[in-house]
Amino acid sequence: MEELIQTVFNDFYPGKTILTYSAIDFGLINSTYKIETADGDYILQKMNQVVFPNIKSLLNNKIKTSWYLNANGFPTLKFIANKEGHFYSQQGQTIWQLSTYIPSVVLDRIDSNIVASQVGAYLGKFHKALLNFPISELEYTIPDFHNTIKRFSDFEESLKNASSERLLKAKESILFLESNFKTIEGVASDINAQKIPLRVVHNDTKIGNMLFDKNNNILCIIDFDTVMPGSIFHDVGDALRSGANTSTEEEKDLSKVCFDVEIYEAFMKAYVNEASCFMSEEEAKNIHLSLPLILFEQACRFLGDYLNNDSYYNTTYEDQNLVRAKTQIKLMDSVLSYLQTKKQLIF
Numbered sequence: 001m002e003e004l005i006q007t008v009f010n011d012f013y014p015g016k017t018i019l020t021y022s023a024i025d026f027g028l029i030n031s032t033y034k035i036e037t038a039d040g041d042y043i044l045q046k047m048n049q050v051v052f053p054n055i056k057s058l059l060n061n062k063i064k065t066s067w068y069l070n071a072n073g074f075p076t077l078k079f080i081a082n083k084e085g086h087f088y089s090q091q092g093q094t095i096w097q098l099s100t101y102i103p104s105v106v107l108d109r110i111d112s113n114i115v116a117s118q119v120g121a122y123l124g125k126f127h128k129a130l131l132n133f134p135i136s137e138l139e140y141t142i143p144d145f146h147n148t149i150k151r152f153s154d155f156e157e158s159l160k161n162a163s164s165e166r167l168l169k170a171k172e173s174i175l176f177l178e179s180n181f182k183t184i185e186g187v188a189s190d191i192n193a194q195k196i197p198l199r200v201v202h203n204d205t206k207i208g209n210m211l212f213d214k215n216n217n218i219l220c221i222i223d224f225d226t227v228m229p230g231s232i233f234h235d236v237g238d239a240l241r242s243g244a245n246t247s248t249e250e251e252k253d254l255s256k257v258c259f260d261v262e263i264y265e266a267f268m269k270a271y272v273n274e275a276s277c278f279m280s281e282e283e284a285k286n287i288h289l290s291l292p293l294i295l296f297e298q299a300c301r302f303l304g305d306y307l308n309n310d311s312y313y314n315t316t317y318e319d320q321n322l323v324r325a326k327t328q329i330k331l332m333d334s335v336l337s338y339l340q341t342k343k344q345l346i347f
Helices: 002-012 057-069 115-130 150-161 164-169 171-192 232-243 261-277 283-309 320-341
Strands: 020-023 031-037 041-048 090-091 095-102 200-201 211-212 218-221 228-230
Touching: 002 090, 002 095, 020 164, 057 095, 115 200, 115 218, 115 232, 115 261, 115 283, 150 171, 150 283, 164 171, 164 283, 171 283, 171 320, 200 232, 232 261, 232 283, 261 283, 261 320, 283 320
Parallel strands: 200 228
Antiparallel strands: 020 031, 031 041, 041 095, 090 095, 211 218
């Protein structure tokens, strides 16, 4: 591996010697290494072409958006071109990327209202910074990635061939999704019909993809692998799906899965404060459906995979995808109860 990494690195910097390198836990998809040299440090990634088979489209999207942001005073990762001028290196069938290393702190969760406000405001600024990006230059690297209507349809299809045992275990969860589809059907359909504007969105806005300094100030957002045209609701909901959950999606004890109202309200107040200048009337009216929308979609994916005998998500025990679906459902139920008590939400 050491020889391969030096070979890849030399495609970007011929003749430059690596002093040391180390694998780092930088997400679950790509293989990531920190490279240390005498005159600077770098991040080297081997792209996962199983998860991202349309790799050239992915590279197109992340390079164009990251360079646009940097050029317009919104700092993020800077990708480095190889000796042929490409922002990647191809070694056999593998694709590698090199970017600058940013000394930083990565947080596991949104653990305070202050951090929630920072993340909400930052996400609003991120969306605002990309308003004038030529969205037609982006490609759909994962078709129907956040097509909630299709995710629900796929879930319903999974019911047809599921085992009687798994159908019985999942009965309560199945009934919840079927009875609550109407809650998000309207906004999901409006996104598909582009009644809710199509914008450049990140699509993976968990807090682990934001780098902080030692004082908990956000330095930049990273991991542009899923940047595509989409709705701001997807980014808002995805950030809150973990951020406003007192536990994790792996929690078996549902009593520990609770909706953190204070985190939610701090995030949303800060996001809306930044985004109100560009949000359409439909976006402003429906922004609070962002979290239920994403929770419903993810519950459909987890539960559908469970009924399909765990063919997509990695599992370590038999009912893990059912557990994951139940955490999403528990949180969604709590969010809907909260929203029902708010006749008019003003931030």
